Amino acid sequence: MSEHVFGGEWTREKLERVSKYLQAYTTIFHANERARYFTTYFVDAFAGTGDRMDSNIPELTSTPLLDVESDPEFIELQKGSSKIALEVEPGFDRYLFIEHSKKRVAELEKLKALYPGRATSVLIKHGDANTVLTNWCVQTNWQRHRAVVFLDPYGMQVNWSTIEAIAATKAIDLWMLFPIGQAVNRLLINRKLPPEGWANALTRTFGEDTWRQRFYKKSVQQSLFGEEEHETKVADFADIQAYFLERLGSVFESVAKNPLLLCNSRGTPIYLLCFAAGNEKGAPTAVRMAQDILRP
Numbered sequence: 001m002s003e004h005v006f007g008g009e010w011t012r013e014k015l016e017r018v019s020k021y022l023q024a025y026t027t028i029f030h031a032n033e034r035a036r037y038f039t040t041y042f043v044d045a046f047a048g049t050g051d052r053m054d055s056n057i058p059e060l061t062s063t064p065l066l067d068v069e070s071d072p073e074f075i076e077l078q079k080g081s082s083k084i085a086l087e088v089e090p091g092f093d094r095y096l097f098i099e100h101s102k103k104r105v106a107e108l109e110k111l112k113a114l115y116p117g118r119a120t121s122v123l124i125k126h127g128d129a130n131t132v133l134t135n136w137c138v139q140t141n142w143q144r145h146r147a148v149v150f151l152d153p154y155g156m157q158v159n160w161s162t163i164e165a166i167a168a169t170k171a172i173d174l175w176m177l178f179p180i181g182q183a184v185n186r187l188l189i190n191r192k193l194p195p196e197g198w199a200n201a202l203t204r205t206f207g208e209d210t211w212r213q214r215f216y217k218k219s220v221q222q223s224l225f226g227e228e229e230h231e232t233k234v235a236d237f238a239d240i241q242a243y244f245l246e247r248l249g250s251v252f253e254s255v256a257k258n259p260l261l262l263c264n265s266r267g268t269p270i271y272l273l274c275f276a277a278g279n280e281k282g283a284p285t286a287v288r289m290a291q292d293i294l295r296p
């Protein structure tokens, strides 16, 4: 089972790991002559606003000891993924920020204005991440491009077909926050299979319905009316993690074996930070780097 990161730390941990990878990625693509041939993209498909979007920082108001408006350490702590990506040096050649909320898109436009040196390379798309990403994967010439895609949803917004489209490019490194406890485990109820709507959501997330056999066991029980068949949940977090990594491995060239389990303040798993690499030549280095970064 992977390492745990508890409580208020998890958003910071998540962003720190992804940020380290972005830094290593652009450094390699600038230093290596063959890699320089490619135009690099960073895609933030659940981009938010540029500021961290979590409720994990206990005091958001200023105190006599901390002025949140101007304290550089606090501001550093508050950066969201799109801002972090824009500050990586050397930079990516292009940035694609996708966001569902109109209000947040407006914030992203303001963010873009704060980085005039990058402004012409930033594209902000208002829409559903699955649709925009899938179209972009199909329309981009992958002979000339390489990319890192970050999927940072709140819940089960990512369709398996989107992950397939990303993997099919054979040119993308994927960081994904998988909602293992935030959503998936909650839908896997204990004494029977989930109701149809939840089951469909699980199939949309895993891309197939073999989760039924993996997570549930049939048992026969005696009732007043004779023998009755029941489905009982047998999966724990480790089983869900193993299954999702297996699913990623079925479409990507290689997958980091040590995803980071992020837990809430009560120690309950909420997300799993996963990494997968799509390019045959680049995958061994990419996964080695990601595994190092994912280590506690």
Ligand SMILES: C[S@@+](CC[C@H](N)C(=O)[O-])C[C@H]1O[C@@H](n2cnc3c(N)ncnc32)[C@H](O)[C@@H]1O
Pocket: 015, 045, 046, 047, 048, 049, 050, 051, 052, 053, 079, 080, 081, 082, 098, 099, 100, 101, 104, 127, 128, 129, 130, 152, 153, 154, 157
């Ligand atoms: C967890 S937040 C992202 C945080 C951001 N990555 C950061 O580090 O600051 C998830 C974001 O995804 C957006 N969102 C939700 N569903 C979406 C969808 N289907 N397509 C695109 N964006 C979506 C939400 O509006 C929200 O801004």
